[in-house]
Amino acid sequence: MGGKDDYYNRSKQQGYRSRSSYKLKQLDEDADLLGHGDTVVDLGAAPGGWLQVAAEAVGETGTVVGVDLQRIEDLDEHDVETIRGDMTEERTRHYLREAVGEGGADVVVSDMAPNMTGEYSLDHARSVHLARQAFDVALELLEPGGDFVVKVFQGEDLDALRADVSEEFEYVKTNSPPASRDASSEVYLVAKGLLTAPVEIGDRIEVTVEERGEEGDGIAYVEGYSIFVPDVEPGETVEVVVDDVKPRFGFAERIDPDAESDSSHD
Missing domain, CATH: 2.40.50.140 (Nucleic acid-binding proteins)
Structure with missing residues (x-):
């Protein structure tokens, strides 16, 4: 039985909405992203598998907010707020800021992927564009020291994206969780510790x-x-x-x- 079937079957048995739930579990296990009481924002959250994992991790005292262009069915077993809209539009960002609150988010995650064309260079470029949009939202919502996770396809623009993300965080790691399909070119940039200091080294x-x-x-x-x-x-x-x-x-x-x-x- 292949890895795809393993994770698919496991998700059905354990009540997760998608096999990708295990990617976030593995990313969290590796980088210690999700903590009890945290505020987590999931960009491109449909169908809700990552929301389930985040809600379990933050517990009743935490806050989980998901946004997607598609409707996300209510997660009855978890206290999760969902917003239907385009995260690049000010109206959606306004609702996001309201849902997150003045304290800001502890973690912003994005598992978004573009609609695939089959032309690899184009799909890669579109994935980087989505990742940069998620990066902009993360910079707006994260509190100092917050963490950011974003999916992107490997390719020529990945290094430039990683360099830009690295300027804003203590460190950035490229991670390929075991739950990713073997044939997939996706990787995740895991950025820890948002830097919002008014000074720089050498000042x-x-x-x-x-x-x-x-x-x-x-x-x-x-x-x-x-x-x-x-x-x-x-x-x-x-x-x-x-x-x-x-x-x-x-x-x-x-x-x-x-x-x-x-x-x-x-």
Whole structure:
């Protein structure tokens, strides 16, 4: 019996609407995407297999929202909100933002694929176009540190897409879950940790240290973003250089003006 039949039969036995449910399960197992209480948005969610997996993972305290051009039959056993519409239209995005709420989404996933023409280069280009649309929605909806998963067909434009996604997240991994059909050219970009920091590595800025952290470092704030600076006291205003950036906080080293002055005379 082939892999296709295995996953198809398993989905029927376990009550999932599509064999692709196991792709999300496997992606989650590999990258730890879905957590209890999370808010998850599924783009191109019909018929609802990924919504089922997400709802099971986030539990009663979580929120799951699916959007698709096609109608998605209600998932009676899960508290899932569905929106019928085009995610690229402002009207649909408005409903999405309302459903997600001010806190933003923890995870945005997309299993969308274009209508296949049989011409590989065209199908690849269309899949990249869909992936970029999903990427735009993810940047709008995700909270700092949020994760993004998107399907795309392999081809010449994949590297450029991955590079663009990498600029916005801590790291990006290309994953081919076992549930994907052997003959399929699909892969998933799994992006972890949306970066929304107002600073970048190498930035030189002046900050005022406002408090001391648990490890003894000083903490300064830039547009509400925490920057840890060692060897400074609360109340000090110092010039620093940013040397590491995380989704919710960063690290910087104090610049010693005396040392810089000495080096300039060498």
